[in-house]
Amino acid sequence: MQATLMIYDGTAAPDSEIPRTGGVPLAPEGFIWPLCGDCCGGPMQFFAHLPVEYGVLSVFLCQNNPGSCESWDATAGANRVFLFPPAGLVAVAVPESGVTLLPAVSAIKTQVVTLEPETGDDDELPPDAYDLARSGWEREPGEWFGKQREVLGSLGGSPSYLEDDRLPGCPSCSGTTEFAAHLEEGIDRQTAMNLGGQLGYVFVCRPCSEGAFLTD
Template sequence: MQTTLMIYDGAAPADSDVQRTGGAPLAPSGFTWPMCGSCCGGPLQFFAHLPVEYGVLSAFVCQNEPACESWDATSGANRVYLFPRENLLPVAVPETGVTLLPITSASRTHVVTLAPEENGDHDELAPLGSLGGIPSYLEDDRLPTCPSCAGTTELAAHLEEGISMRTAMNLGGQLGYVFVCRACCNGAFLTD
């Protein structure tokens, strides 16, 4: 089985159109920063800019106090957007709330082939996650449906916290999963 790992590739400019965690989101003109729809109502933190073959995925997760249920795909405390590749601009960052990661980390892809009995441990490569695949660590009843059409979503990426405390996304020590509905151009985020 082949897996496309996202490997740490150093610092990146905050508004670059490269695969990265942190930095500022790039979005079409008129996009407004998403707010938490759970309990706090504050701005979500931007986690990842993920160019994929069918567009660019942007993942946002609530990191404000009090702690919202950001691990739940239906809580309103996270958002995933699918944007077209063209005409993306840096989004204005809200002045309050926990909105940006401290460091912007670029990643590159590295395809590995795993035998069925391997556990996928490739720590020597400093993985930040993987693209596509199967969410093998999640129970079937936790796989999210599209928030717009209630249809099936597909796993677009899994995210790991990061290689250091300064680059880390706060996932509570868990893996983060980015799901997408290509038809509706949005998706869902959850942790295991």
């Protein structure tokens, strides 16, 4: 059992092409900054730039009035996930109003972790790869905790403990989406994304080049 963790790796330039949270989005020429379709209509905040094997995932959530617009809901219209081609992307002009950028840029490095499943009672839930990998990151033998705050999420795999009835459909074609990434809030208050203390889930529909986001 394996998990590909995303690990905090210091800071990066706002328009860097490396995996990161914060900074400015890179998108094809002519891309229009997404607006909240829930209740405020303002520009969303850019959360993450995630290069993957099939393109670049770009994640936006509305943070203009936290708690008012339901950015945690995959269908409320207060978040957007885009899948861009891997090349030909440019920095997008930032809107002059609204809560659009995170206060800091966090560079991400990836680390594939191979796990030995933990055994338990037959009545317990089967071990979750992301949960095991995150809780065990940099944990020394005999320690209860490792360096979990360094883990900013994971790429691929399966959504951690998410019920099947919460798996979102594509906002365009209503077809099935595939799980793409977990997102954690961040290593500290300065760099944190506002996810209400919850784990974020990124889903994508490759044919439509967009996806959905929710928290649990």
